Amino acid sequence: MPLAATRFTYVAMTAPLIDPFQRAITYLRVSVTDRCDFRCVYCMSESMTFLPKKELLTLEELDRMCSTFVRMGVEKLRITGGEPLVRRDIMTFFNGMTRHLDSGALKELTLTTNGSQLERFADQLYAAGVRRVNVSLDTLDDQKFADITRWGRLPQVLRGIDAAQRAGLRIKINAVALKGFNEEELPRITEWCAERGMDLTWIEVMPMGDIGNENRLGQFWSLKDVRAEYENHYRVTDLSERTGGPARYVRLEETGQKIGFITPLSHNFCESCNRVRLTCTGELYMCLGQEDMADLRKPLRDHPGSEEPLEQAIRAAIGLKPKGHDFDYSRQQVDGRMSRHMSHTGG
Ligand code: SAM
Numbered sequence: 001m002p003l004a005a006t007r008f009t010y011v012a013m014t015a016p017l018i019d020p021f022q023r024a025i026t027y028l029r030v031s032v033t034d035r036c037d038f039r040c041v042y043c044m045s046e047s048m049t050f051l052p053k054k055e056l057l058t059l060e061e062l063d064r065m066c067s068t069f070v071r072m073g074v075e076k077l078r079i080t081g082g083e084p085l086v087r088r089d090i091m092t093f094f095n096g097m098t099r100h101l102d103s104g105a106l107k108e109l110t111l112t113t114n115g116s117q118l119e120r121f122a123d124q125l126y127a128a129g130v131r132r133v134n135v136s137l138d139t140l141d142d143q144k145f146a147d148i149t150r151w152g153r154l155p156q157v158l159r160g161i162d163a164a165q166r167a168g169l170r171i172k173i174n175a176v177a178l179k180g181f182n183e184e185e186l187p188r189i190t191e192w193c194a195e196r197g198m199d200l201t202w203i204e205v206m207p208m209g210d211i212g213n214e215n216r217l218g219q220f221w222s223l224k225d226v227r228a229e230y231e232n233h234y235r236v237t238d239l240s241e242r243t244g245g246p247a248r249y250v251r252l253e254e255t256g257q258k259i260g261f262i263t264p265l266s267h268n269f270c271e272s273c274n275r276v277r278l279t280c281t282g283e284l285y286m287c288l289g290q291e292d293m294a295d296l297r298k299p300l301r302d303h304p305g306s307e308e309p310l311e312q313a314i315r316a317a318i319g320l321k322p323k324g325h326d327f328d329y330s331r332q333q334v335d336g337r338m339s340r341h342m343s344h345t346g347g
């Protein structure tokens, strides 16, 4: 092969993933399943139809896919779903990713979970190199927990959180802010997190997927109001810290706690976005709030012996990453509404 061509290939394979707005893509969220053992009312309808198995990337394909992204500069992998820990043999995948942590190419391997299976997996996750876990928990009331998750039981999740902390995993709690549901629990949830040394992030409910009869506008509790509620109880200081994601942080002076706010609707966070999302079927979504996606499963499956077609498809997809999303509740209509569920794209 002529020298010039060799050099071109070399540069093409190692150049970082930069999108058209000069954002370096270093963070990949991977949904490993669309299934879940809960049916949270804002996320799924009670009767969900899940994808046939053959549509899903196998564990080996997930490994190839993630390894390719790591080779192309992704430094942080967050595994999500559906509920990632209900995917059969999921530890095989986590254990496979350990080699990228060991080589230093991957800086962080994390997951977002509903916590139901943590009691079983906490030690194994720690052994695989996971150090931080986000656990989604919207209420500390047994009955309300059963109501909001439909199928979940709070004590099981609390045992999972205990096991995770014992294993040495750092926990962040993610709570969806729901008007008239967990409003009055804000001080209790905050203190519970403080006592256990866990960070807490509030998420605004987003218009994702068909969830049956639930009324999203009725559920919407603006994080501006959540913040105002904190100011009624604590001295609140803004922090300049950014993670490249949609979260903004404050410190509560009384407890020293860091509280995050993920405000996709009332605040625009797109300018510093460093992430893309891979679905469990191998579709790459360049933006959580846009329908544009690239099918990466085809180049992966069509070329089992070569990663080059996959790399080219990834680069082409990143070249289409849009500037930002279109969510808008401002006219009391759910504009920019997404037809896919959060459990498909991965939250
Ligand atoms: N099952 C895992 C869990 O619940 O953590 C991971 C997947 S779940 C889709 C990821 C996150 O998305 C959770 O924190 C959940 O609360 C959040 N989520 C789901 N549907 C949402 C919606 N419509 N608006 C805002 N957040 C949502």
Ligand code: SF4
Pocket (backbone or CB within 6 Å): 036, 037, 038, 039, 040, 043, 044, 081, 082, 083, 114, 136, 343
């Ligand atoms: Fe399952 Fe997570 Fe969706 Fe709840 S938010 S239904 S736990 S995927």
